Amino acid sequence: MKRFFPVYVRVPVLFFTCYGILEYFIDSGDKPMIIAYPSVLALLGLILLVIIALEIVAKASNNVIEQLMTPEERAQKEALDNLPFSELPFIKKLMKKLTKSRAIEEEKEIEMDHDYDGIKELDNDLPPWWVYLFYVTIIFGVIYLGKYHLFGGDNQIQELEKDLAMAQKEIEEYKKTAPDLLTADQVVLLTDPADLAAGKAIFDSNCVACHRADGGGGIGPNLTDEYWILGGDVKEIFTTIMEGGRDGKGMVAWKQQIKPSDIQKVASYILSLQGTNPADAKAPEGDKVAAASAASQTSGNVANDTLANTNNQAPSAP
Template sequence: MKKYFPVYVRVPLLFSIFFFAMEFFIDSGDKPAFVKYPIVILILFLFLFVLIAMEIVLKATNNILNSLLTEEQRKQKEIEDNLPFTQTPFYQNLMQKLVRSRKIEEEDELIMDHDYDGIKELDNVLPPWWVYLFYGCIAFAFIYLVRFHILGHDDQTTEFEKEMAEAKIAVEEYKKTAPDVMDKEKVTLLTDAADLAAGKAIFETNCVACHRADAGGAIGPNLTDNQWILGGGVKNVFNTIMEGGRAGKGMVSWKEIIKPSDIQKVASYVLSLQGTNPADAKAPEGEVWEEPAN
């Protein structure tokens, strides 16, 4: 085995198995176990040290034993060392343990009395590898039962839902400081109650002086009828708020004061007031606007 799996393969392999086992059984959250629990990395290095020490001792022992062999024994050992892997004693013993096969000459010992139309069966045992796998499945099921149904650890669905919730919070936090890329070409009409409420709050803070609280118009035009000086629809209303009214007169540009995504909310709120007909509304101005056909 050592010929095919030298120390520089065996040690890292065993080290990795030990490491991943600890990562699996130690619940360290979103951090590696050796970061959250420094004692783990100490155990890992101690384990690695023991493995290397064992390799050194075994190699020294083999050298001593080789020096005690006779010439004939050395030749025999050399022949065994040069055998193909499938012919080595290690492989042969391993396969025998895994399948527990019997030689053809031993068939008489295995044949059963049961006879059906001249067909007889052999009383072979189940292959040990199958039995070990079956027991492994039982152990896995037990660990799964204890971990998820008794101890209440998060299953995949719960983990996904938690990560999605965390991602949603992260996106909302990012939006607070992210550059606003809304423009006239991308803007769409919002109808969600929360968005309209936000638009109303901004309108009442910045727009009532010229348009009144009910948008019936004062210095500025009436926003509740179907006539618009610079065009109706969400794109035109958005652009008017963003860039301002007619040059030299009319509304100022709000793009330096209100960010584009909030202007979208104000424009959507204004359009939600269409047809409300407030009392003492200002006379219509501009041209009748009709949404173009898609």
């Protein structure tokens, strides 16, 4: 058998079989098992060494046995090793059990009296493999009948509908928490200094050309007063940044350049600028929105001290 499965086939097959078994029983999440659990890598290395050691011992043992053989035994072993796969003793024995075939010399024993133009019929038994398979289909049929017709098991269409409903539910749950699938109705005012600092960095990279680094306004409106053209709530500011300003004029839409989760940080940072009153700020535009000022106090008070030093730094180029 070893000539049909040489060592360079046996070793990888055994190794990856062990790996597959470990991968199946060990839950490593999204990471590969050998990365999530480095100890498993050491175990696989040990398994590989054991397999190689067993192959070396088996090879050495065979060499010793061959040296102890008589010339006749060695010739008999060589003849056995050179047999085709189908002629190997255990293969022939297995096929005989599965087919119950008779040798040509024994066909006389099972000849029937029927003779059609010299063609005779043999009284062969059904091949065991066919009989076993027939029994399996009967058992399968009984189980199928019981599950789907007696006990109300789901058919394929019902299983599909349930799977689709479950998948849709999982998608909706994922959308509730996925940071880059934020919609305006999910946006909340962020007050964490790290989020506001991240929003400031994005603002400095993309917004200062029109609104100035201090938010006092240039080409674009002043972002530090209580007057807003398109609404001063954090959700409205988020929508304005995402979709852009008024048609034909105003700010462009940033949804293709900035992720929704980052736009939320920028909107929160903008509200933290409320009441900072920078020098030479642009005149108010739009309508006064008192709620924006009140809502921004939470973030403005927390963030002003944290961002005081960074607000005075030179803005980066847009």
